[in-house]
Amino acid sequence: MPDMRELIVEADGGSRGNPGPAGYGAVVLDPVSGEPLAEAAEYIGVATNNVAEYKGLVAGLKAARELAPDATIRVRMDSKLVVEQMSGRWKIKHPDMKPLAAEAGRIFPPSQVTYEWIPRERNKHADRLANEAMDAGKRGKQWQPSSSTAALDAGARAGALDTGAARVVGDAAAGAAKARAALAGTTSTAPASTAPESTAPASTAPESTAATRVAPAGGDALSEGGVAAAASRTATTATTATPPVGWAAAADLGAPATFVLLRHGETALTPEKRFSGSGGSDPDLSPVGRRQADAVAAALAARGTIQEIVSSPLARCRQTAATIAARLGLDVRIEDGLRETDFGAWEGLTFVEVRERYPDDLDAWLASPKAAPTGGESFAAVARRVAATRDQLTARHAGRTVLLVTHVTPIKTLIRLALGAPPESLFRMELAAASLSAVAYYKDGNASVRLLNDTSHLR
16 A cells, blocks of 8 residues: 555635625645645635635535545645634634534544644635635626636746746546545656546535636646745645755744734723823723724734734723634633733823823833832833733743733833833834734744734724
């Protein structure tokens, strides 16, 4: 019996509106050459991103099963939600996704399938198929294999089109032969016209209107050159990776702990620019703040990268976090170290009102991080608390992407510390309500600021 080899399934889904007009795409790849063996795509009407992603997974697994039911399957997706749920690390709570996840789990025995998250830029082929399906749906049609340029475009983005040749796709028998050859550890060199007959169905998966196509074996000018080179960068079982050069060769830093930093949505005090910390009242989100939380939830669901949620104990953060958690199907962990500064007697006052009532204390506070608001907490004390919390969270969540729902001062402090900036830099950053920032923390203690005050999801 020949050694069993892998097939790679890459899948994606999208929704223009979330929920809105949606479609999915999936491609089955030869793990050695990177050649596409089969593609599937479908416009599915109005649905969410997550539903479309799950449908893409189902279609990709079915296409792989048609090619080689005994293969081991490595699924690669840029949806952290689907990868973590199908890997059994996250609970599946949403009623629309439970049956899709169950269907995906029945296509192959669980022991034959592994799941791997990849960045969106490495999932371009499936992403393009999903967009082609949505474009076709906009025209009132379904995706057709003959009109797709996804394989061509994916190859171009990977630097695979050195010959300028176009990929020919459409022979199911030859594609199945190619898959069997890959599984047997051999290389098929026969032209497509002489490929052995296959018993695998040639087009669509059962009980679906999705279109599927299978690539031919042999006769492909891209298979031995550019595509193989691109595959060597992404298929970890295919070749030995080239050692890193330059500063990256100094150490294997591994996957960082990435904190996505979210300032809570608006409260009634936010537009009036009143001091609102942890020492006064604990205001709820306003109607605007609740809408902002919904918008953030939709944006984060579309990205599909958040694995865990940690929140400040204050109501405005807990409410923001709960909205997002419900959308992502995650739980919320409360962390007291993420609470806002205690502004003492200044709570609920505007800057002008503080200037009128506590001028000397305000001047001292503006001049030194060690000075505290009247009866409150200094920025130096907040920095010690936030740094200790950061260290605990980075140790606990190494290699994970975690949403921290917190406040202005903790977020600015994390950014300042990551940059090695002086304390006065806190006064030189703007953080809008419901804005997103991000910092990655590596094993060697270094940090990288990746985003600051992003409000594009609110527009």
